[in-house]
Amino acid sequence: MTTPRFPGGTGVSDLRVYDSRGPDGLHGGSPHLHTASSEGYIVLGGTGEVHTVTPEGVAADDLAAGDVLWFSPGTVHRLVNGGGLRIAVVMQNAGLPEAGDAVFTFPRAVMADDDAYARAAHLPAEAPEELRAERARVRRDLAVRGYAELADAVRARGPGPLHEFHRRAAELVRPRVARWREIWREGVEQEVELTRNQLAALAGGEPGVMARAAVVRTEPHPGPRRFGMCGRLRTRRPAAPGQGAAD
Template structure:
């Protein structure tokens, strides 16, 4: 077993300051999208806002305020709306999959149906100057809002079919990535499950097992400006063994 444990359950955590850019419908916020294989949780730490979602049950809006904890499964179309200073700690299932393309933006159907057009519209280089990255992130957000508004405007039974069609297109977009995703999943979630299986077997024998490798892990923010993410400016963190600058607990 590893002496430096991963985050519980093979999940990932990041801090998100939601965009305050105004969209075509007058709302301020992030880029509507869906996760094809992962659940996501929000823990609101500051500000106010809403998360707008689309599921087979229809459209909904849930208020977000400090202390709110909310999560949703794969296939849930979601859009963060910022009413002022909205900051969230996100907990993402299947660490590594979102970065490997698990998320699909709600671009208009013509873009979703053309893989090359989709990839071009979704691409965002983090190496470009900040102003250029901001412009590209905002243009990507605006295109996704355009498709999102078409999706939620579909009336009655057509709305359900529109969501099913979006899901089909999203699955087709990510299909070539699934083989690589399996390896990420094996190294993350499956590995964590296997470690627990081994530990239960050890305890059944009266053997402390992994308890002999007890460890505390702290994180520190990566240097440099926040990244431009799907819904806002992301601050990622890297783990390090505890007992560093702060010293051991007393």
């Protein structure tokens, strides 16, 4: 049988939030939003905050070990590291965030130009780690400046500037949506159909997929942690048959 997916077609990663200092003096990640996926945080250790912009305004929520928090698409968010902040991130629609579901909060002048946005967002995958770290820092700092611009506008004028940002984000990701539909059908939609069919089987007194019961362990992807938007990411993959993974 094929390896069962993580429940609900979600994705899980281990995030160590950036601890470098941003242009406003705070330490942390790149402000951004997700255009199609909800995101959840389970705080594993350390302290910090998540700063957000929604139609209700600008806010900050404290984060400490044991806290659980999540937010819907369109929520602009920024992680601030108060010391050793480490989070298990649960992402809806596994595959879409990796395919560009997120949009950075770059300043308006960058957001208005497709090419300028693409250059600012790009992180060279094959470059030496030192160069990628520097590019991630530059990208983060630019997004922080745009976040401050957006947050000030929302404080002064209400949700209008955020709605404008949402429209621009939708324009930026529009060329990717056809591919996203394929990813969603191959992942989340198949999981929904699996449950639909299982309920039908159970209604008929049949065990259905229970006959293919399985346990899946994972192992970290090899190499250093990836440079994510908010910090260094450790993703995992199903362990090879006969192998376990130490958690």
